[in-house]
Amino acid sequence: MRSHTYPGNLYMMIGPSGAGKSTLLRRLIDEDPHLSFSVSYTTRAPRHGEVDGKDYFFIDRARFEAMIKEGAFLEWAEVHANCYGTSRAHIVEQLRAGEDVLLDVDVQGAINLKRQMESVVAIFVAPPNVAALRARLEARGKDSAAVIERRLKNARGEMEQMEQFDFLLVNDDLDRCYDELRTIVAADRLRLFRRRGLAAELLDHF
């Protein structure tokens, strides 16, 4: 499955939990009419305020394992003792309709997805340092102290994997980081394989 056989394109954002991926991708989806979010499946419990079918599809482990067996996931991964999966059917439907799709994926899932879809654009979002990451995780107040320690411990390993991805953003200034994200998407839309229709039209005028 190469995404450029579809009219839409697939982007994924990767990086340690707390790096600011969710904030960046929600802002981009709000402001860019051609981009949609793809809702993942997870076995983890909803955090306060999270809505089923909007933030995630919250399912139990038995259902998750059944979906793995059915080959329903384009990628799935177990992170911090919870499972996360991206529905193949859901994304293909969006890409076929010409929508660009943005995914929030963990490092392990991103590596699996990249193998299956080489044209996916993989954007790694890094916090500037471990102190900033700790401060953010504490400030958002979503995780217990033990979960925060586990996330910080995992962050180093995730950072070591960044070289496998296409772009690197450092989220030390949210507005600048957001502008850079928009620049990446805007440039991607100028790629020739994304403009085949336009290229054919131009040839008709020569």
Place this chain on the structure above:
Amino acid sequence: MRSHTYPGNLYMMIGPSGAGKSTLLRRLIDEDPHLSFSVSYTTRAPRHGEVDGKDYFFIDRARFEAMIKEGAFLEWAEVHANCYGTSRAHIVEQLRAGEDVLLDVDVQGAINLKRQMESVVAIFVAPPNVAALRARLEARGKDSAAVIERRLKNARGEMEQMEQFDFLLVNDDLDRCYDELRTIVAADRLRLFRRRGLAAELLDHF
């Protein structure tokens, strides 16, 4: 020779003569302190106002052929009965110094260069249609009527090659086209392989 073994990166602009490549690349070089132009060698006669060593190195065919034999060119091509060549030593020196380099190359030269340096970013600049191209070639007043006819005849063949390159810009509005060119270069600088130093620095903070 892969350009990402050097600190600088190489961009090339390709497209029919009269598409506006020179205007775009001069503006980008004027405004972007990290980008330099690489001066090509040519056997064609200088046009009015062109300066040797700035627009081109103007040399005769015997000297050009000697340079081919010496392997001095990263790419060379014969277009409209004139030869054009890009000096390997000149570019490598710029890339080693960490400068980004922008080349104005014809289609044939671009294909040769892409084979030797896979990480070169190839940007095709197309005029919106043949009437606009004719109007521009006539307006710039640099070519005889016979040369203009030959350029128009070649343009179709050049347009047919565009699918081989990375990006497509349509120059129907110079300012918009220029912004798109800047977006491509800005996004390219956010690529992970271009930010290895930053990536290593970040890891030190985790």
